[in-house]
Amino acid sequence: xxxxxxxxxxxxxxxxxxxxxxxxxxxxxxxxxxxxxxxxxxxxxxxxxxxxxxxxxxxxxxxxxxxxxxxxxxxxxxxxxxxxxxxxxxxxxxxxxxxxxxxxxxxxxxxxxxxxxxxxxxxxxxxxxxxxxxxxxxxxxxxxxxxxxxxxxxxxxxxxxxxxxxxxxxxxxxxxxxxxxxxxxxxxxxxxxxxxxxxxxxxxxxxxxxxxxxxxxxxxxxxxxxxxxxxxxxxxxxxxxxxxxxxxxxxxxxxxxxxxxxxxxxxxxxxxxxxxxxxxxxxxxxxxxxxxxxxxxxxxxxxxxxxxxxxxxxxxxxxxxxxxxxxxxxxxxxxxxxxxxxxxxxxxxxxxxxxxxxxxxxxxxxxxxxxxxxxxxxxxxxxxxxxxxxxxxxxxxxxxxxxxxxxxxxxxxxxxxxxxxxxxxxxxxxxxxxxxxxxxxxxxxxxxxxxxxxxxxxxxxxxxxxxxxxxxxxxxxxxxxxxxxxxxxxxxxxxxxxxxxxxxxxxxxxxxxxxxxxxxxxxxxxxxxxxxxxxxxxxxxxxxxxxxxxxxxxxxxxxxxxxxxxxxxxxxxxxxxxxxxxxxxxxxxxxxxxxxxxxxxxxxxxxxxxxxxxxxxxxxxxxxxxxxxxxxxxxxxxxxxxxxxxxxxxxxxxxxxxxxxxxxxxxxxxxxxxxxxxxxxxxxxxxxxxxxx
Amino acid sequence: xxxxxxxxxxxxxxxxxxxxxxxxxxxxxxxxxxxxxxxxxxxxxxxxxxxxxxx
Amino acid sequence: xxxxxxxxxxxxxxxxxxxxxxxxxxxxxxxxxxxxxxxxxxxxxxxxxxxxxxxxxxxxxxxxxxxxxxxxxxxxxxxxxxxxxxxxxxxxxxxxxxxxxxxxxxxxxxxxxxxxxxxxxxxxxxxxxxxxxxxxxx
Numbered sequence: 021x022x023x024x025x026x027x028x029x030x031x032x033x034x035x036x037x038x039x040x041x042x043x044x045x046x047x048x049x050x051x052x053x054x055x056x057x058x059x060x061x062x063x064x065x066x067x068x069x070x071x072x073x074x075x076x077x078x079x080x081x082x083x084x085x086x087x088x089x090x091x092x093x094x095x096x097x098x099x100x101x102x103x104x105x106x107x108x109x110x111x112x113x114x115x116x117x118x119x120x121x122x123x124x125x126x127x128x129x130x131x132x133x134x135x136x137x138x139x140x141x142x143x144x145x146x147x148x149x150x151x152x153x154x155x156x157x158x159x160x161x162x163x164x165x166x167x168x169x170x171x172x173x174x175x176x177x178x179x180x181x182x183x184x185x186x187x188x189x190x191x192x193x194x195x196x197x198x199x200x201x202x203x204x205x206x207x208x209x210x211x212x213x214x215x216x217x218x219x220x221x222x223x224x225x226x227x228x229x230x231x232x233x234x235x236x237x238x239x240x241x242x243x244x245x246x247x248x249x250x251x252x253x254x255x256x257x258x259x260x261x262x263x264x265x266x267x268x269x270x271x272x273x274x275x276x277x278x279x280x281x282x283x284x285x286x287x288x289x290x291x292x293x294x295x296x297x298x299x300x301x302x303x304x305x306x307x308x309x310x311x312x313x314x315x316x317x318x319x320x321x322x323x324x325x326x327x328x329x330x331x332x333x334x335x336x337x338x339x340x341x342x343x344x345x346x347x348x349x350x351x352x353x354x355x356x357x358x359x360x361x362x363x364x365x366x367x368x369x370x371x372x373x374x375x376x377x378x379x380x381x382x383x384x385x386x387x388x389x390x391x392x393x394x395x396x397x398x399x400x401x402x403x404x405x406x407x408x409x410x411x412x413x414x415x416x417x418x419x420x421x422x423x424x425x426x427x428x429x430x431x432x433x434x435x436x437x438x439x440x441x442x443x444x445x446x447x448x449x450x451x452x453x454x455x456x457x458x459x460x461x462x463x464x465x466x467x468x469x470x471x472x473x474x475x476x477x478x479x480x481x482x483x484x485x486x487x488x489x490x491x492x493x494x495x496x497x498x499x500x501x502x503x504x505x506x507x508x509x510x511x512x513x514x515x516x517x518x519x520x521x522x523x524x525x526x527x528x529x530x531x532x533x534x535x536x537x538x539x540x541x542x543x544x545x546x547x548x549x550x551x552x553x554x555x556x557x558x559x560x561x562x563x564x565x566x567x568x569x570x571x572x573x574x575x576x577x578x579x580x581x582x583x584x585x586x587x588x589x590x591x592x593x594x595x596x597x598x599x600x601x602x603x604x605x606x607x608x609x610x611x612x613x614x615x616x617x618x619x620x621x622x623x624x625x626x627x628x629x630x631x632x633x634x635x636x637x638x639x640x641x642x643x644x645x646x647x648x649x650x651x652x653x654x655x656x657x658x659x660x661x662x663x664x665x666x667x668x669x670x671x672x673x674x675x676x677x678x679x680x681x682x683x684x685x686x687x688x689x690x691x692x693x694x695x696x697x698x699x700x701x702x703x704x705x706x707x708x709x710x711x712x713x
Numbered sequence: 714x715x716x717x718x719x720x721x722x723x724x725x726x727x728x729x730x731x732x733x734x735x736x737x738x739x740x741x742x743x744x745x746x747x748x749x750x751x752x753x754x755x756x757x758x759x760x761x762x763x764x765x766x767x768x
Numbered sequence: 769x770x771x772x773x774x775x776x777x778x779x780x781x782x783x784x785x786x787x788x789x790x791x792x793x794x795x796x797x798x799x800x801x802x803x804x805x806x807x808x809x810x811x812x813x814x815x816x817x818x819x820x821x822x823x824x825x826x827x828x829x830x831x832x833x834x835x836x837x838x839x840x841x842x843x844x845x846x847x848x849x850x851x852x853x854x855x856x857x858x859x860x861x862x863x864x865x866x867x868x869x870x871x872x873x874x875x876x877x878x879x880x881x882x883x884x885x886x887x888x889x890x891x892x893x894x895x896x897x898x899x900x901x902x903x904x905x906x
Contacts, residue, residue: 248837248845284842287849356846549803549861592799656797738878739794746794746866747879747886750801754808755816755890 106130106139118202125152135159147199173215175199185225192216197241209250214241233262240281255281255292263303273300287356294318306330319348323374337378343371346393362397362546369394369405386413396429404428406437411444418445433458433496447472459496461488461507476517483510490530494569502569504531504562520545522554531569533560533578549590556583560603571704573615578603579647593693599650601663610641611674611682618703619673619684622696643678651696658693662686800865808858815851824852825896825903830863830884831856835896835903859883 083096095111106127113120128141138155147169154165161182167175175195179188197211204210218236222229236259244251256279263272275298282291299313308329315323321344327337346368358364370393377384388411396403406426412419421442428435436457443450451468468481490502511524522540529535540554558581567575580603587595602609648663662671662685674684751757815832818824818840825835832855840848863883867876888897888906896903 244838248840249849251838251842251845253842282842284845287846289843289846291843549800549865589799590803592803594799655795738872738875740878740882742794743875743879743882744886746796747883748890750796750805750862751883751886751890753805754812756809756812757890 100130104129104131118206120146120202185223185230187223188221190220192218192220192236194239197243207245209243209245209252212242212244213253214255215239216241228265230265231263235260238281249286250284252283253281255283257281257292269302269304271300271302274298288353289356290352307335317349317353320345320353321349334378336380338376339378340375342373343391344374346370346372362401365398366395367398369396370407382415384415387411388413390423400429400432402428402430404435413444415446418443420444430456430458431497433493458485459488459492461486474517478514478516480512480514481510482512484508485510485528487529500569500571502530503565504529506530515545518545518547519543530561531565532562533558535559535561552586552588552591554586556581556586558582567615573618574610574612574641575615575647576608576610577644577647578605578607580604593653596653597650598653599648601648602644602646609644609677611644611647612641613639616642616674616682616684621703622699639680642676642680642682644674644682645677646675647673648675649673653693656693658691658696660686660689660691794866795870796866798865798869801862801869804858804862804865808855808862811851811855811858814847815855818848818851819892819895822894822896822905823848825898826887826891827898828884828888828900830880830887831859833898835898 080097080099082098083093086093086096092114093110093112095109097109097111099107099109101107108125108127110123111121113123122145124145125139126143126145127139128143129139131138136155136157138153140153142152142154144150144152144167147167149171150167150169150173152165152167154163156163160180162178162180164178165176167173172194173196174193175190176192177188177190179186195216197214197216201210201212215238216236217239218234220232220234220236222232224230238255238257238259241255242251242253258277259274260276261272261274263270265271276296278292278295280292282289284290294316295318296316297313299310301308301310301312303309310325310327310329313325313327315325317323321341323339323341323344325337325339328335350368355364371391372393373387373389373391375385375387377386388409390407390409390411393407394403394405395407396405404425405428407423408425409421409423411421411423413421421444423440423442424437425439426437438454438456440451440454443452449470451465454465454468456463456465463483463485465481465483468479470477470479472478485506485508487505487507490504490506493506494500494502506528508526508528510526511522513520513522515521520542522537524538526537526540527534528537536557536559538555538557541552543551543553558579561579561581563575563577563579566579567573579600581598581600584597585595587593646663648661650661651658652661653659660671662673663675671686671689672683673686674682676683815824819826821839823834823836823840824832827833832852834848834852837845837848863876863880864873866879867873891897891906893906895906897906898904
């Protein structure tokens with residue numbers, strides 16, 4: 021309102037100029053009523069030159085500078101030709117850090133009298149297709165402005181300013197959003213397409229704006245910032261806002277009904293359709309209060325919230341939603357914020373009642389009612405389904421929650437229904453005793469403890485595995501069909517934010533023998549390329565069960581094995597020292613012809629063929645005394661050896677005994693690990709058929 | 714005297730050679746390795762494309 | 769004179785030995801490098817179209833960056849950001865892994881700058897590269 025008000029014409033008032041001087045006086049009058057006096061001291065005094073140009077009745081006015089906060093104009097020039105038109109030029113106009121050069125309005129008809137100033141059929145150089153009309157009525161102190169284009173676009177505004185206050189009413193019809201982009205600050209997303217319809221009313225008095233009331237409809241509106249990270253296209257919807265000043269504060273209420281279009285607000289992507297928000301609150305210049313708000317999210321549900329913000333920081337807030345649909349809520353509003361990880365690749369199911377209280381920079385309480393909820397990893401590593409629970413969590417109180425679940429899966433192995441009792445004390449969760457029924461056995465967990473320390477989530481547990489049928493387990497886990505039972509003891513397992521450590525020995529009973537894992541450590545556990553290291557000691561494995569599992573040809577006997585310095589990187593072996601050898605003791609020792617062939621084939625294709633051609637092919641089984649094989653893996657090369665004590669160039673893999681006896685010797689000590697695996701795969705695959713016979 | 718005069722610089726050279734080589738970054742080898750990895754990742758190759766398995 | 773000859777020969781042998789060492793290959797056939805390589809290879813199928821359209825370009829520090837998010841449909845912008853972030857994570861890991869696998873963690877910066885040049889060298893015509901004076905099309 022005050023933008024014109026920074027030039028004092030009075031010093032130039034000259035009664036001798038005659039009729040023109042009347043209009044100058046009127047202009048001064050106009051400026052005075054625009055409440056300019058208050059800021060006059062802040063304005064640079066412009067210099068106005070009045071000169072008659074060549075034509076007798078032509079004259080032009082030049083105003084050198086007009087300066088005001090957030091507004092300045094330089095090189096203002098008004099030329100009034102004799103034909104009643106007018107030509108207003110501004111060489112340089114600055115509006116909120118925006119700069120416009122060489123603005124020019126040509127009024128087709130310009131009248132200036134003691135009663136009124138008006139510009140009819142004006143043309144703006146900047147918008148050549150638009151017609152501009154404006155007028156000011158000095159006595160009524162009313163002004164009107166209309167910008168209309170041939171395309172049916174119109175921006176109309178009218179206002180009145182008097183002793184008691186001022187009012188403005190703006191009406192937009194098909195108003196192109198793009199036009200606003202030159203007026204808005206450069207850093208924010210600017211309109212790129214689409215139009216606005218509706219009305220904006222504002223009123224105020226000498227101390228500023230007192231009320232505003234806007235009702236706008238967006239039509240295919242689009243906006244974007246320069247980075248493209250905050251952008252929207254084809255937005256359709258209604259925005260309503262009313263605000264009234266009460267002392268220093270504003271009481272406001274508004275609503276947004278978003279019907280269609282899409283929006284990307286890094287990292288959220290939302291596509292329209294029935295999003296609605298209505299809210300009311302108060303703003304006192306410092307803190308922004310949302311007293312109550314209702315948000316409807318399609319395919320999620322309705323949420324109510326309140327919040328109090330100061331300089332963009334949340335001071336306190338509360339949110340409540342009943343029977344929210346978790347799938348969409350997680351997928352659209354939570355997952356984009358999660359970095360790559362197990363949770364980011366998970367999907368949620370079911371419904372939840374949520375009630376959260378936030379205060380003092382932290383969540384103070386969370387009430388979570390889960391109704392047939394579930395979580396499943398898209399890579400099918402874990403799943404927990406049919407979860408029902410009423411969790412009443414408090415930041416500073418001890419609570420207990422009972423969680424029932426109908427089933428789930430872990431690495432493809434189904435889990436049966438169960439029930440856990442979780443003790444909660446702030447961000448410290450513990451489960452003293454829990455059971456997971458897995459197939460025909462169960463995993464018993466003790467002292468499961470999840471807590472936060474130094475910004476990282478840590479957990480630990482101990483447990484035991486009661487016998488699970490290996491046959492069922494391997495089938496469910498997609499492993500080669502194994503026989504026997506899987507059982508074991510799990511000492512303390514802990515996660516410190518990076519490494520999973522197993523204290524003591526992890527014991528499993530497999531293949532009728534035992535496998536003891538020690539020094540087990542998984543570094544970078546949930547990052548990319550996890551690194552597993554540890555030692556394995558295998559004792560008394562039943563070779564019969566083992567060879568049947570891996571279709572290797574039959575062997576009978578007992579096998580011990582040591583795997584030391586084992587390192588897996590991204591689950592691929594990068595280093596180990598393996599030694600497999602016959603267990604001590606008395607037991608039947610037999611090896612089938614096929615197994616002999618396969619072992620030989622590991623040394624290269626030729627050896628197997630040699631056996632085929634020899635007399636050995638007439639025997640089905642052979643006796644042996646000892647088996648031994650070692651492999652030291654370094655840099656992708658496996659340096660092999662055989663039974664201890666044969667350290668010359670060749671090494672003995674199988675030492676024969678009995679009739680018919682067979683010994684297998686190795687010649688190549690160094691084999692690429694990858695090549696060895698390929699051979700092993702070929703051997704076991706080729707044997708699928710013979711084994712069935 | 715003449716001998717010592719010859720041996721000293723030689724020893725110095727040997728010493729310096731020792732030191733430099735320990736911190737030497739194998740730029741050419743690194744470039745070769747980079748090329749190989751980039752070709753694999755971007756699946757560019759001068760060789761004809763591998764025939765895809767058809768069912 | 770004989771001694772001198774011996775010394776020279778010994779020195780030659782020494783230098784030759786070091787030369788062999790210096791020309792040694794850099795080992796990249798480790799499970800770690802292979803895992804990263806496979807992950808990058810799989811991602812390239814999705815990224816290549818964005819390189820071609822100019823939405824994503826190469827930077828001179830061996831990374832990639834979003835150049836023009838505006839050219840990507842709104843619905844796919846988050847995916848592009850995620851792809852770029854994941855690719856950069858992999859690239860950092862790759863440089864570190866090669867340096868570590870060769871027992872010279874301090875080579876990481878040089879490996880990165882070697883790769884930076886080679887990525888640009890191998891980039892297809894029309895792809896964008898961010899140099900000191902802004903984005904340039906190759």
